Amino acid sequence: QVQLVESGGGLVQAGGSLRLSCTASTRTFSAYRMGWFRQAPGKEREFVGAIWGSGSNPVYPDSVKGRFTISRDNARNEVSLQMNSLKPEDTAVYFCAATMRSLRLEVAGNYDYWGQGTQVTVSS
DSSP, rough: OEEEEOOOOEEEETTOOOEEEEEETTTGGGGGGEEEEETTTTTTEEEEEEEOOSOOOOOTTTTTTTTTTEEEEEETTTTEEEESOOGGGGGGEEEEEEOOSSSSOOOGGGGGGGGGOOEEEEEO
C-alpha cells in the first residue's frame, strides 16, 4: 500500500504560478510511474502529466504543454508539478497517482494509488 499526500495548492491570479508536491510512503518510489490529474466540478478527471520512475520522458497533454513541468526526486520520494502561466480553466482539484504497471499513463484507471487531492483556484 502506498500513501500519497499532495501539498501546495491555493489561490492564484491568472498568469501566476504554483508548485504542487506529492510525497509517497514507499521504499520503492523509483519503481513507480507517477501521474498528475485534475478534476473540476462536474467534469471528468483529466490527465495533466506523468513521469517515469527514472525521471525521464515526462509526458503532457496539449492543454498544459509548455506551461506545466513534472519532476521527481527519488531520494525524497517526491514528485512535483510546476504550473506556470495559469489560466482560470486550470481551476480544479489536483491529484497525484502512482502505478507500477506498464500501461498508458494518461488513463486514470491504470493507476493503483491516489492522493486526496489539493485545490487549485485561478482567478481572472
